[in-house]
Amino acid sequence: MTTSVRPPRADAARNREALLAAAEAEFAERGIAASVADIARRAGVVKGTVFRHFATKEDLIAAIVIGHIATLSDEARKLLGASDPEAALREFLTVAADQRHQHNLTFLQTASAGNTAVLAARDELIGYIGQLVDAARAAGAIRADVTAIDVFLMMCAPIHIMENSSDPSPSLWQRYLGILFDGLRPEGASPLTQPAPSKP
Amino acid sequence: MTTSVRPPRADAARNREALLAAAEAEFAERGIAASVADIARRAGVVKGTVFRHFATKEDLIAAIVIGHIATLSDEARKLLGASDPEAALREFLTVAADQRHQHNLTFLQTASAGNTAVLAARDELIGYIGQLVDAARAAGAIRADVTAIDVFLMMCAPIHIMENSSDPSPSLWQRYLGILFDGLRPEGASPLTQPAPSKP
Amino acid sequence: MTTSVRPPRADAARNREALLAAAEAEFAERGIAASVADIARRAGVVKGTVFRHFATKEDLIAAIVIGHIATLSDEARKLLGASDPEAALREFLTVAADQRHQHNLTFLQTASAGNTAVLAARDELIGYIGQLVDAARAAGAIRADVTAIDVFLMMCAPIHIMENSSDPSPSLWQRYLGILFDGLRPEGASPLTQPAPSKP
Amino acid sequence: MTTSVRPPRADAARNREALLAAAEAEFAERGIAASVADIARRAGVVKGTVFRHFATKEDLIAAIVIGHIATLSDEARKLLGASDPEAALREFLTVAADQRHQHNLTFLQTASAGNTAVLAARDELIGYIGQLVDAARAAGAIRADVTAIDVFLMMCAPIHIMENSSDPSPSLWQRYLGILFDGLRPEGASPLTQPAPSKP
DNA sequence: CATGAATGAGTTTTCATTCAT
DNA sequence: AATGAATGAAAACTCATTCAT
Numbered sequence: 001m002t003t004s005v006r007p008p009r010a011d012a013a014r015n016r017e018a019l020l021a022a023a024e025a026e027f028a029e030r031g032i033a034a035s036v037a038d039i040a041r042r043a044g045v046v047k048g049t050v051f052r053h054f055a056t057k058e059d060l061i062a063a064i065v066i067g068h069i070a071t072l073s074d075e076a077r078k079l080l081g082a083s084d085p086e087a088a089l090r091e092f093l094t095v096a097a098d099q100r101h102q103h104n105l106t107f108l109q110t111a112s113a114g115n116t117a118v119l120a121a122r123d124e125l126i127g128y129i130g131q132l133v134d135a136a137r138a139a140g141a142i143r144a145d146v147t148a149i150d151v152f153l154m155m156c157a158p159i160h161i162m163e164n165s166s167d168p169s170p171s172l173w174q175r176y177l178g179i180l181f182d183g184l185r186p187e188g189a190s191p192l193t194q195p196a197p198s199k200p
Numbered sequence: 201m202t203t204s205v206r207p208p209r210a211d212a213a214r215n216r217e218a219l220l221a222a223a224e225a226e227f228a229e230r231g232i233a234a235s236v237a238d239i240a241r242r243a244g245v246v247k248g249t250v251f252r253h254f255a256t257k258e259d260l261i262a263a264i265v266i267g268h269i270a271t272l273s274d275e276a277r278k279l280l281g282a283s284d285p286e287a288a289l290r291e292f293l294t295v296a297a298d299q300r301h302q303h304n305l306t307f308l309q310t311a312s313a314g315n316t317a318v319l320a321a322r323d324e325l326i327g328y329i330g331q332l333v334d335a336a337r338a339a340g341a342i343r344a345d346v347t348a349i350d351v352f353l354m355m356c357a358p359i360h361i362m363e364n365s366s367d368p369s370p371s372l373w374q375r376y377l378g379i380l381f382d383g384l385r386p387e388g389a390s391p392l393t394q395p396a397p398s399k400p
Numbered sequence: 401m402t403t404s405v406r407p408p409r410a411d412a413a414r415n416r417e418a419l420l421a422a423a424e425a426e427f428a429e430r431g432i433a434a435s436v437a438d439i440a441r442r443a444g445v446v447k448g449t450v451f452r453h454f455a456t457k458e459d460l461i462a463a464i465v466i467g468h469i470a471t472l473s474d475e476a477r478k479l480l481g482a483s484d485p486e487a488a489l490r491e492f493l494t495v496a497a498d499q500r501h502q503h504n505l506t507f508l509q510t511a512s513a514g515n516t517a518v519l520a521a522r523d524e525l526i527g528y529i530g531q532l533v534d535a536a537r538a539a540g541a542i543r544a545d546v547t548a549i550d551v552f553l554m555m556c557a558p559i560h561i562m563e564n565s566s567d568p569s570p571s572l573w574q575r576y577l578g579i580l581f582d583g584l585r586p587e588g589a590s591p592l593t594q595p596a597p598s599k600p
Numbered sequence: 601m602t603t604s605v606r607p608p609r610a611d612a613a614r615n616r617e618a619l620l621a622a623a624e625a626e627f628a629e630r631g632i633a634a635s636v637a638d639i640a641r642r643a644g645v646v647k648g649t650v651f652r653h654f655a656t657k658e659d660l661i662a663a664i665v666i667g668h669i670a671t672l673s674d675e676a677r678k679l680l681g682a683s684d685p686e687a688a689l690r691e692f693l694t695v696a697a698d699q700r701h702q703h704n705l706t707f708l709q710t711a712s713a714g715n716t717a718v719l720a721a722r723d724e725l726i727g728y729i730g731q732l733v734d735a736a737r738a739a740g741a742i743r744a745d746v747t748a749i750d751v752f753l754m755m756c757a758p759i760h761i762m763e764n765s766s767d768p769s770p771s772l773w774q775r776y777l778g779i780l781f782d783g784l785r786p787e788g789a790s791p792l793t794q795p796a797p798s799k800p
Numbered sequence: 801c802a803t804g805a806a807t808g809a810g811t812t813t814t815c816a817t818t819c820a821t
Numbered sequence: 822a823a824t825g826a827a828t829g830a831a832a833a834c835t836c837a838t839t840c841a842t
Contacts, residue, residue: 012822036816046824048819057816110231113366146379153364154376160360164353165397166313175394176354179346183379187388194375200365211841212805236833246807251834253805411820412826431710436812446828451813453826513766546779553764554776560760564753565800566713575794576754579746579783587788594775597765612801636837646803648840657837 016053018043020067023060028104032111036060061108062115068103069121072096076128086141089132090181093155097173100159109156126152126200143189147196154180216253218243220267223260228304232311236260261308262315268303269321272296276328286341289332290381293355297373300359309356326352326400343389347396354380416453418443420467423460428504432511436460461508462515468503469521472496476528486541489532490581493555497573500559509556526552526600543589547596554580616653618643620667623660628704632711636660661708662715668703669721672696676728686741689732690781693755697773700759709756726752726800743789747796754780 022043026034036057040047054060075095082088100106112118130148137144157180158173165172183189222243226234236257240247254260275295282288300306312318330348337344357380358373365372422443426434436457440447454460475495482488500506512518530548537544557580558573565572583589622643626634636657640647654660675695682688700706712718730748737744757780758773765772783789 015823035814037814047817048824048826049822051817052822055817109364119366149365150375150379153361154379156364157357157361157376161353161357164309164356165349165400166319167399168397169394171394172397175350175392175396176357178390178392178394179350179354179383180380181383182389183381183383185388188385189382189388190378192375192378194369194371194378196375197365197368197372199367215805235831237831247833248808248835249806255834257833415826435810437810447812448814448829449827455813457812509764519766549765550775550779553761554779556764557757557761557776561753561757564709564756565749565797566719567799568797569794571794572797575750575792575796576757578790578792578794579750579754580780581783582789583779583781583783585788588785589782589788590778592775592778594769594771594778596775597768597772599767600765615802635835637835647838648803648805649801651838652801655838 012053015043015045015049019045019050019053019060020064024064024103024105027061027064027108032107058112058115062112062118064105065108065112065115065118066121068099068105069118069125071099073121073125073128076125076132080128080131080135085132085135085139089136089142089151092129092132093151093158093177093181094174096155097158097177100156101162101170101173106156106159106163122152122200140186142184143186145189145192145196146184149197149200151184152200153197212253215243215245215249219245219250219253219260220264224264224303224305227261227264227308232307258312258315262312262318264305265308265312265315265318266321268299268305269318269325271299273321273325273328276325276332280328280331280335285332285335285339289336289342289351292329292332293351293358293377293381294374296355297358297377300356301362301370301373304363306356306359306363322352322400340386342384343386345389345392345396346384349397349400351384352400353397412453415443415445415449419445419450419453419460420464424464424503424505427461427464427508432507458512458515462512462518464505465508465512465515465518466521468499468505469518469525471499473521473525473528476525476532480528480531480535485532485535485539489536489542489551492529492532493551493558493577493581494574496555497558497577500556501562501570501573504563506556506559506563522552522600540586542584543586545589545592545596546584549597549600551584552600553597612653615643615645615649619645619650619653619660620664624664624703624705627661627664627708632707658712658715662712662718664705665708665712665715665718666721668699668705669718669725671699673721673725673728676725676732680728680731680735685732685735685739689736689742689751692729692732693751693758693777693781694774696755697758697777700756701762701770701773706756706759706763722752722800740786742784743786745789745792745796746784749797749800751784752800753797 019039023034023039026039026042030038036050037047039060040050043050050060054063072092072095076092079088079092082091126148129151133142133146133148133151136142137146158176161176162168162173219239223234223239226239226242230238236250237247239260240250243250250260254263272292272295276292279288279292282291326348329351333342333346333348333351336342337346358376361376362368362373419439423434423439426439426442430438436450437447439460440450443450450460454463472492472495476492479488479492482491526548529551533542533546533548533551536542537546558576561576562568562573619639623634623639626639626642630638636650637647639660640650643650650660654663672692672695676692679688679692682691726748729751733742733746733748733751736742737746758776761776762768762773
């Protein structure tokens with residue numbers, strides 16, 4: 001019976017959440033240089049406890065990244081039934097960029113690159129993106145030669161572009177999302193010399 | 201006649217070049233975490249020699265970045281007189297992305313963000329880009345609302361997009377440069393909600 | 401009853417003591433140039449452990465200095481109730497010089513000059529010295545124009561004088577303490593041109 | 601014929617003086633941590649040149665110390681014929697402390713302990729001090745049991761005492777020279793338990 | 801004689817991770 | 822399950838000294 005009460009689990013779960021939140025905050029403030037010790041302190045636990053929950057600093061990063069990807073998957077799923085497929089795709093990209101911007105964590109992506117759990121979450125997200133893209137393409141809202149993988153790969157570009165600026169206005173990414181989205185539309189699309197990637 | 205003066209300088213200059221090359225290689229392989237010790241070893245010198253040439257790891261990074269920016273400035277200057285302004289701008293973006301791709305060093309940009317020498321080189325480059333952009337705009341090849349700073353900030357986007365892929369084909373960036381450039385063209389351009397940044 | 405709690409603490413406390421002892425020994429042998437690595441080796445721990453106990457080399461030095469000052473404060477407090485105030489002050493200066501001599505650490509004083517914890521301990525000590533001085537002055541045993549701060553500042557002088565000798569006899573400092581103490585006594589005291597310092 | 605002109609020597613001598621001056625200034629500003637490189641830069645020469653003149657950093661320090669000792673020897677010699685032996689001794693101690701204070705170099709003493717050239721200069725100085733002391737003792741101006749070596753060893757004490765203060769007034773040392781000198785006078789002198797050192 | 805580049809050992813400090821309690 | 826002390830490898834940077842030119 002897994003329904004039997006196990007109070008310690010509640011504590012552990014709370015610690016896990018506290019750690020994820022603390023880690024996000026520390027990484028946002030101090031970049032990849034955030035230390036496990038600082039994260040533990042911020043979460044109100046001791047260093048050893050971090051490693052009980054996440055075998056490795058990399059695992060902790062992966063858990064954060066997976067959380068963000070899952071949020072995006074949820075968002076994409078919600079948008080699947082939308083009546084305007086173009087608006088739905090645009091909304092998804094807006095939400096994705098906004099999330100990346102608010103949790104200034106693009107660098108964590110790199111740090112969790114090969115992690116298999118991240119890859120699985122990513123593939124799930126790409127599935128949802130595929131459905132958004134297919135609907136938009138069917139509605140003539142985006143060019144024919146653009147794929148789900150393309151959109152997934154381009155998802156963070158507005159934030160990356162913005163990060164090249166020394167002192168950007170906080171919503172500057174919207175400008176570049178606009179330009180990018182125009183590039184995705186069928187009007188004025190010129191043929192692409194490179195084929196779409198088969199794997200993300 | 202000046203070639204006969206100060207032979208030791210030749211050695212020092214050779215070391216400097218070797219260090220820059222070794223540093224680029226190490227940074228490309230191991231990211232920003234590449235250590236000065238490894239760079240020294242690769243260049244065949246001792247750690248202390250690195251610091252004789254570059255007072256700080258950051259200075260070394262800045263020297264690399266400045267080198268790349270200077271190369272791009274040269275390229276842009278060469279393209280200023282081109283007869284086809286659209287092709288010239290596209291060629292510049294192609295060269296820029298190709299350079300970034302061959303020396304997988306986008307992250308060094310971030311690491312040298314505040315460096316004043318880098319800023320100066322950057323501003324010079326933006327000046328040249330501005331001339332390319334003005335010419336292209338005058339020729340009706342790009343949308344009216346796009347500025348030199350926009351182009352500068354977007355320059356690395358194709359590489360960043362490509363880097364999100366686990367196993368990209370080596371010329372995948374060309375695909376995204378194509379999409380991006382389509383976004384820069386006047387056909388099908390939709391109004392941008394965010395104003396252009398006034399400073400890079 | 402509290403002695404049975406937290407055995408690991410005992411280990412840590414032992415390490416802390418070992419580190420302080422090792423640091424004193426190394427500093428005595430090699431001066432301020434003694435390295436943290438050597439101190440760790442001597443204490444039988446690893447370098448990292450030093451920094452777990454003392455965040456900084458300076459903190460370690462401060463801990464040593466504070467320990468010595470505290471010992472002197474204890475000594476001074478004990479002497480407060482003595483029946484012969486002159487003997488009490490002389491005894492205090494003797495103990496102080498002897499301590500300084502046995503742990504040849506006058507230079508650590510300089511190295512921990514600005515440390516606030518050291519300053520607090522110092523001020524406490526000066527308070528006790530003040531009481532010894534007042535009692536001695538009231539008994540006519542020392543000149544009227546000498547203050548607690550004077551005595552505190554002069555405390556190490558016998559050791560400094562002795563250290564100027566290449567090969568002193570181990571109790572040579574007593575000779576100079578004698579001369580100094582004669583200078584503090586009312587007999588033959590000539591007026592001082594400089595006022596007493598208001599702060600140590 | 602050593603009288604033949606050797607212009608290069610003039611340069612070398614000038615460099616030597618510049619180095620000594622620069623070294624004194626650097627040591628005064630940055631303590632024993634002053635680096636040979638900084639000294640060279642300040643003297644307007646290159647690091648290698650420092651080592652041509654002084655085989656070792658220690659040798660450079662020794663040269664400075666010897667210079668100061670020689671100045672004191674000159675001063676002592678001048679005072680030998682003074683009519684008031686007490687005033688002469690007091691003047692010598694005043695000049696000595698003032699010199700130590702103006703060139704805040706007590707720490708160099710320690711760093712050049714053991715150097716044979718320094719020892720020789722020191723012994724010469726002690727000889728002159730001996731004559732001053734003998735004259736003062738003959739005049740009844742100082743206690744019978746005090747020797748030249750005592751005076752030599754005590755010479756820097758006023759400065760050391762003053763250096764224990766965090767923020768001393770610049771002439772505070774005069775206060776402690778006064779107290780110390782009172783200790784050297786015959787009035788109120790109590791017997792010393794330790795014999796005078798036979799060697800400095 | 802001077803130059804200044806190279807050396808290499810050394811410094812303090814940081815940090816992810818392990819492990820006894 | 823949590824604690825927090827210990828580990829040990831690594832990092833950036835400094836400096837007195839040597840030596841080819």
